[in-house]
Every structure is written in structure tokens, then in C-alpha cells.
Amino acid sequence: MDWRLDPKAFLRSLFESALEVADPASQVARHLTEKPIGRLIVIGAGKASAKMAKAVEAHWPDVAMTGLVVTRYGHAVACEKIEIVEAAHPVPDSAGEEAAKRILQMVTGLDADDLVLVLISGGGSSLLSLPAPGLSLADKKSINAALLKSGATISEINCVRKHLSAIKGGRLGIRIAPARSITLLISDVPGDDPKVIASGPTFGEEMSAADALGILNKYGISLSTEVERHLQSPSAECPGPNDARLARATWRMIATPKMALEAAAQRAQANGVRPIILGDDLEGDARELGKAHAELALQYLGQGPKVLLSGGETSVKVVGNGRGGRNVEYLLSLCAHLGANAQIFGLAADTDGIDGIEEVAGAVIGPDTTGRAQTKGMDLNDFLDRNDAHTFFEALGDQIITGPTLTNVNDFRAILIS
Template identity: 50%
Template sequence: MSRLSPQQVLRRLFDVAVASVKPERLLDHLPPPPAGRTVVIGAGKAAAAMARVLEQAWPGPLSGVVVTRYGHAVPTSRITVLEASHPVPDAAACIAAQRVLDAVRGLTADDLVICLLSGGGSALLSLPAEGISLEDKQQVNRQLLACGAGIDEINAVRKHLSAIKGGRLALACAPARLVTLAISDVVGDDPAVIASGPTVADPSTYADARAVVAKYGLSLPPAAQALLDAEPDETPKPGDTRLAHAEYQLIAAPQIALRAAEAEARRLGYDVLLLGDSIEGEAREVAKVHAGIARQIAAHDLPVARPALILSGGETTVTLKGQGRGGRNGEFLLALAVALNGLPGAYALAADTDGIDGSEDNAGALIAPDTLARSLALGLKAEDCLADHESYGFFSALGDLLLTGPTHTNVNDFRAILLC
């Protein structure tokens, strides 16, 4: 059994999980150099780190441009790295998207395009469709992010208001060979969902986008709604011969990270219950389910015996009704603390593997059996903070935020509950 404290064990497991899905994994998937030019493009929170790994290993000349989130850039020598806003796109994202399209203009069948994609690419590679303004897209994105929609639903709308998403970038690369290397941050690892699938066929339709708008009662800007209603040009669908030059390889995924953490936990002497990488739903409701499993283990040593670890990944959602700060992992932990109510021997960590939970500076946070007692001593009531979605202020006051900085990868959420 490990001599590390429960908090140290949790942090080690998170670090091991992140290390297992670093951009260096792309080195096993590089195509051979072409007869013609090699152009690198990409978008996402890991795009700059992926570009650096690629250019250091590439045997011949190359050029290109990638875009990443502000603060996630790393030094490169041959590939230009741009930064833009996430999760709501800004003018820099539009400029970056145009630069990417310019980089692949005029290529031939002898040329090679390597596209580096990771989570966050949808907002970072943002080019409004004709007739749509950046302000329109920003308004739509804010509504989508606040309504509780799943990422596949969000992206169905984004693709049909975009000039580059949903396979349109792949069309722009033709006739050059296109090889996409992607790090998945979505449940199911669907290429059409990762970064809104700019280089693959899009199974969603304008009708699907309108259905999402209706389901969540969104009020789109008139130009955006008019475009969805008009259906001017549908995205390329599976089987489209125009995508015959495009290939796709997944180099890292959430399950890889969870398996790495599982192996480390077992090495440290913990029995592990791996719930999988496809956990979705409202963060506070997912927390209640995890708390129920934790209580079962604590009371009956079932379905695993203590000392035990519950592991899960995926992407929860938060339907915003309050004015607080914090991301979905903070919300999960706050709700978990309330549901566990000081359960002896129960510790937990939840964090986004990219190092940023929501829009604040923390990856996530940690809880312990004394979390609620310590918060009450500070005049903080967890239930009130949860009602206002104020997880950031709650954990900041306790000194329990998990601060990692950008990790330069992204395989979505990591949740770990220790039962000692």
C-alpha cells in the first residue's frame, strides 16, 4: 500500500493519465514524405505542442499554420502558431481559420497536408458562413454552451453556420493527400465531433441543427436562423467521393488515459472500478450517481473492496442558472461533496485534462471528508454555492483548486474517487 497521502495519490493518477496521451504519440502515425510539398495545419488546445513534435521529427521541408488557445502556444521553428479565444470564438479565430485555408490553397496531388486536431478546435477554427457575422457566431456559441446541450448537438449547429467545419476544410485541401492526426476529447471518439470534424464527412444536417435550436429553446440571431432555414449548401456526407483523398488517425483518446491511471492505482495497491470514458449528463446528477457507488463500496466493499478507486471520464454538462464561476469538474466535485456529506475515507479529484476547467485558471479541484466542515468554518455553504454554480470561489477559498497550467493535450474530463 502506498505511503502517499490520498491527495498525493489522486494527483499522481491525474499526472499519469495526462502523460499517457501527450502529443508525442503522433510519432507512431506519421506518413512518409510526399513527392511535393508538406503543409501542416491544425487547431485545438494541443495543436501547438503537436506541431512542435511533428516539425522536430519530420525529415524534410515543411511549412504551415496551427491555432491554439491563448496561453497554450509553444515555440516552433517552421510552423506558425496562432492563438485565439476559447470557448467563445473571437476575431483572432476567424483570422486563423482564413490563414489555414490560405495555407492549403493551390496544392496538387503530389502534396501532403497533415492536419493536427484536438479538443477546442471548433471554437479556435472559426470562420462564419457567408452572411453570418462573428458577433452572430459568438451569440450562438454562448447560448449553446449555457443551455446544457451535448457536444454533438453543439457541433451540429456550429458546422452549419461555418465555412470550414463539417468536412469543408477537407474539400479545400483537395487534390492533395490529407492525413488528419487527432487527439479525442469527445465521448465515443467520433471524428465528426472532434473539433467539429473539419476534415471528415458530416452525418449531421441542417434539419439536425434546427432540431437542437428548437429542443433547447435557443433564440438565434436572424441571419443565423435564416441560414439554417435556407439550407444553402449541405456539408459533405459519408461516401462523398470528394473526400477520397482524406485519411484520419486517432493518436490518443480518453480510454488510454483512464487505463494508464488504472494501472498506476493497482500498482499502488488500490482495487479499481473503471466506469468508462463515456459518462455524460448534468455534472451534479453524475456526481449523485458516483456518490451512490462510493457509499456502496464504503458500506459493503462492493463491487470492489477498499482501499478502492472509482475512475471515470467523459464530458458532463452544466445548465447555467446562477452567476457563479467554475467549470463542469468543479460543479461535479461540489455536488459530490454535498452528496457524500463527509463520508469517512472518501477523497476525490476531478479535472479537465487540458488544464483548464471552464474559463478559469484551474484544471479542477479536490475534496476530502472534511471539505464541508472546513467550508462552513469559512462561512461557505456548499449547497448555496452549488445553486449559484460558484465552484471556483468555493474551492479557491479552501485552497483546494488543482492548478496545473496548460497540459498541451486534451482527452476530456478525469474523475477519480479514493475510498481508503
Template identity: 60%
Template sequence: MPTDMPMHKPMPANLDDTEARVLLRRMLDAAIAASQPALCIPAALREVQAATGNPARGRLIVIGAGKASAEMARAVERNWTGPLSGLVVTRYGYAAPCERIEIVEAAHPVPDAAGHAAAQRMLELVQGLTWDDTVLCLVSGGGSSLLPLPLDGITLEDKQLVNGALLKSGATIGEMNCVRRHLSGIKGGRLGAACHPARVVTLLISDVPGDDPRDIASGPTVPDASTCGDALAIVRRYGIELPERVLDVLRSGRGESVKPGDPRLARSAVRMIATPQMALEAAAGVARDAGITPYILGDSLEGEARDVGKVLAGIALQVAQRGQPFAAPCVLLSGGETTVTVRGNGRGGRNVEFLLSCALALRGQAGIHGLAADTDGVDGQEEIAGALIGPDTLERAWAAGLRPNDSLDNNDGHGFFSALGDSVVTGPTLTNVNDFRALLVLPQGPDRANQAN
């Protein structure tokens, strides 16, 4: 937990609704604070400086992409003692003021021309480097969309179509990034290979289940053992319709990524500086300080958001009604990245879809409150991080004329929670360690509702 987090007096275990919401929001804030680049970058930079010498041999070139990359770049400028230059691309609205590293903003989750131009410039920037030079690559979640550089024969419009289709398909983040790596001129180790013979040090803020470096921004500087055949199988598995010229890249093998053992990556090192587990542990510390026992169920839960909502609701109900497997008061914490197979035309959001499904499964059970949010501040394509639920969520929805089941069927979690005033809005958090979920179970009386719609 970061040392600059404010201290709070312990709260009673039997909290009222307002106190429960305050505690849940404090846990989210702690998770976000623990993964801030300003906290994570300095120690990593000391290792880089020790490896390159002081004063450093050769140039230091900083490149990177992701929702946290601009804030990472600012932390580098504040903590690096020698000269440096570079280029980093981040999401619109996520820029941070830098003096020596150029910050470019581009679109996410569907790429645009600004990201395309930035990716081309980044490859040009690392041409002609020497053995004495060092490339510091700052990578966080969102980089796949922010560095769209199609392979020859594919257009930016094709990449936009592919991204949109993948987002709606229900594929996992690992599956989506496998496809992206094999259609890109910069991902799947290609950016790292372009830096050869310079030393490459990649600092990662993980937003993916399992913290696999290949899946964070689709691994622009790390080797990739997956194949075009793997990517083609994913496209077929989910029935994703792609232009014939895109399919040809996969069928022909022209999209093969840089494989393990490639000599161009022999001087490449990777360090994970912030992860979902670190964020969950920070939230757990806040719960303990409040007298609530935390249980981290996992930092890499995947699956359909509505299905995960039902499962975690079932565990919370067992705690509330049976005292198993844990006793109340407690909080069930989890991270990872769920998916949404889009069938409706609502405003979407995987965290709000999880919460709406969870609320329906809880059926107004007294004493259970929840919060789910994306730690980057954007759930889906909305400038809303997530939402809150409580024992009265369904009752208030019915009173407002909402039909929760219909909202879920329409993939309209954001519309549902916005109408109730239960959205969680953080603004740009300048970091990204993926989804944060917390179900707070307090000792209470019987459930307050007996129907779901």
C-alpha cells in the same frame, strides 16, 4: 503508461488525507502525460512518411487547431525528416516554439478575431494543391472555437453569440458541435474538401465522448451525415435564441456540411492518436502500483455535472458501506464530458460542479477522496483544472462560513473550492483528452457528517 513517468514505491491501502491527495494528483498527472503529443506523434508520422514516400512526393503542408495543436506541431517538426510548412491555431497561452510551422493564438471558448483571421488564412493555404501534395491536419479539442469562419450572411459576432448560448444551454458536446458544423465555412468537412486533390491525413487527440471524429473540433476534415434540420432541432430543443439570419442559414439548408461519399474526401484518412481511454488506463496503472485496485467506469460519461456527481457518489458509498460492487481499497475512474445548465452567476466549471454535488451526496463519508479536472488545464473559463474533495470538505466549508448547497445552486464550484484552497492548478497541459474523474475509496470507519448545509 509513458516510459518516462517517475516510479514510486507502493503506498499503504489505508492512506491519510495527504497521501490520498498525492495519489489522486499522481493519477491525473499520469493521464495527462499519456496523452502528450511528443509521445503519440512519432509512430503516426512514420505511417505518413511511408505513405508519401521517402523522400516525400510533393509538399507537406501542416495545418491544425486545438489546445494541443501547437505541441503536436512541435512534435511533427522534431520527427519529420523532410521539408514542411504550415499554420496551426491554438488557445492563448498554449503556443509551443516551432521553426517551420507558424503558431497563431486565439480565444477559447468564445471565438475572437484572431481565430477568424487564422481560419481564413488556413483555407487560403490549402488552395491550389496537387495530387502529389500531402496535408497533415493536427486536430484536438478546442478547435471549434479556435477556427471561427462564419458562413456568408453570418458575422463573427453571431458566432460568438451562438457559442455563448450553446455553452449555457446544457446541450451535449455532440449537439453543440452539430450546430457549429452547420454555421461554419471551415468545419463539417469543408477544410478537407478545400484540400482536394491532395492527400489529407488527420491526426486526432480526442476530447469527446465516443471519440467521434466529427465532434473533435467539429470535424473540419471529416464527412458529416448530420443535417441543418438536425442542428435546427437542437436549437429548438434547448430554447436557444439566435438571430434571424442565423436561423435562416439552418432553415434554408445553406449550412449543409460535406457528406459521406463526397469525392473531395476520397483521399482523406483519420488516425486517433490519443483518447480519454488511454489516459484512464495510465491513471489505473498508477493506482495498481500503489496497491489500489482501479475500476474504469467509462470513458464517455455525459449528463448534467451535478447529476453525475450524485450517481458516482452513490456508487462510492455502496463500495464504502456494503463492499459492493467492489471492495475497498479501490479507485473509480471515469472520463467524458458533463454539461452544466447555467442558472446562477458563479464562476462555473463542470468538473468543480461535479465535485461539489458529489461532496454533498457523500455527506462526509470517511475514507472517500476525489479529484476531477479537465486534462487541458482549464475547467470552464477559469485557469484552474479542477479540484479535490475529502471527508472533511463539508466541515471545513461550514467552518469557513460557506454554504455548499448555495454554491451549487449558483454554479459557483470554482468560488467554493478556491475559498477552501482545494483547487487543482496545472497550467497549460498542451493536450486535451477531456474530463478526468477519480473517486478513491479506502477502508475506514463510519461517516463523519450527517447534514449537507
């Protein structure tokens, strides 16, 4: 593709390359090397879990298996042997709670010859929601919603989730023992830490309940008496990384943000554009990152065609009542700080197809974005202040709408300096 003819279409093609390399249909089979001897139970959670389950069935058509995976509403893929349940994300609901109970029941009482295949991808933490004894789903939903609006990082949010859960933070893993488990992971977290993805249901945890309580206090989140009492009790502690019950738990990372960025970089290079990968684990405030990337892009002007690629997961401190998401918030800030520059275009999107709670992956900008908005009587900074970026890009027709991609390797950002 000649990027000079349609820079925005070129950026979309880079996003498509990122999605292709993270497709469970092509990645799962590469990591299923040996057939099980005893029973095979397939369980999992996440936005990609149903497509991962379908790939398992396709790779082992002659293997007897049972199982259940839970995915987001609208993300189901029909399977023959593995049951698919849909539940709510990012705020959990009773469907996810019931699915978590059933998964725990499925892996109870296994023996050493059995194999449990655990399919985990981003979104699994909300979808696999089972409150610790003494807590209610309402407790978890309230805290989860407050954390999502607070600006807390995904690592902080997952630390809290683990210590309020009966299944996360290694608790699923110890229930599987003495059977063997293999966890296949699609990473949506900065650094690809397997303990963080979906709050690490099969991984021991190093952080403590006191750490979780400290995070909640840090962001000024009010707690019920039951939650506070739980976090101060020994029962809130997760199994540690060296817990003997996790000795037969292994894992394999099948898709990561880095893989997605490298695929986009290869496509850019093939089209005569020099790729510069800024990092696959960028965090922090979306608005501030947009400003920093605008300043960086402006420094590269006049040095030949380049594309700045980055991934990770930013956060948004919600102060307005608009329709927003971290990618479009970043993009609106990027546009505001670039000014009217005829040589810079940008794209930011979530690889799962959902930015915030909107069924919109993200958006694109160009040098005409601010001017087109002004002709419609729209002030860019006003939309930014109200956290209303989805409304802004919808009005301009610059949204990226993919539908459920059935994968999730976090955010994808590309800035083309032409």
C-alpha cells in the same frame, strides 16, 4: 506511492499518469510513418495543436514544410517552420476567424502529390471559427455562448457549429482535395467520434441543417433572421461522409480518454488499489452525475481499497452568476451527497488544465471538506446553487492548477474508497 499516507496526493498522481499518456510529444511521432513525396503543409487547431506541431518538426527535422496552426491564448509553443497563432476559446474571436481564412488559402490549389497534415485536438471548433457566407462572427459568438450555458451536449453544440461554418463539417477536407490528407486527432469527446472533435473539419457529416435548427429550438435559443434563413437554405448542408472529394482523406487517433483512464488504472493497480473504470464517455448533467457516483462509491465501502475512474464531458445548466466549471460542479455535488465519510476522497479535473473559463483544472475533496467549509462560514449547497464551485475550492486551497497542459483528452474523475 503509499496512498494511505496522502490520499489526495495519490489521486493527483493518477491524474498526472493520465496527462503523460496523452502528451503530443510522445504520441505524434508514433503515427508519422512515411515521409511526404511532394509539398508538406501542416495545419491544425486545438489546445494541443502547437505542441503537436512541435512534435512534427522534431520528428521530421530534414523535411521541408510550411503551415499554420491555431491554439488557445497561452497555449503556444515556439516552432521553426510552422506558424503558431493564438485565438480565443471557448467563445471565438477575430484572431481565430482570420487564422481560419489563412488556412483555407494555404490548402487551395494543391495537387495530388502534396500532403496536408491536419493536427486536431479539443477546442479546435472555437479556435477555427469562420462563419458561413452571409453570417457574422457576432452571430456565431452569440449562439455559441448561449449553447454553452444551455446544458446542450458537446455533440449538439458541434452539430450547430458545423452548419454555421465555412470550414467545419468536412468543408476544410474538400478544399484540400485532390491532395492527400492525414488528420491526427487527440480526442476530447465521448465515444472518440472523429467527426465530432473540433467539429470535424476534414470529415463528412451525417446530420443536417434541420437537425441543427432543431437543437437550437430545443434549448430555446433565439436566432437572427440571417441565421434562420441560412439554416433553411441548401448552402448550410455539409459534405456527406461519401463525398468523392474526401476519398484521399485519412485519419489516425493518437490519444483518447480511454488511454488516459487505463494509464491511471495501471498506476493504481501498481500501488495496491483496485481500479474500476466506469466509462470514458459519460455525459449528462454534472450535478446529477456527482450524485450518482456518490451513491455508487458508498456501495463499495468496506470492500477493500478501490478507485472509481471515469471520463467524458458533462454539462452544466448555468442558473447562478458564480465562477464554475463542469468538473468542480460535479465534485461539489459528489461531496454534498457523500456526507462526512472518512473513507472516500475524490478528484475531478479537465485534462487541458481549464475547467470552464478559469485557469484551473479542477479540485480535490476529502472527508473533511464540508467541515472545513463550515468553519469558514461557507455553505456547500449555497455555492452549488450559485454555480460557484471555483470560489468554494479556492477558499479551501483544494484547487488543482496545472497551467496549460497542451493536451486535451476530456475530463478525468477519480474516487478513492480507502
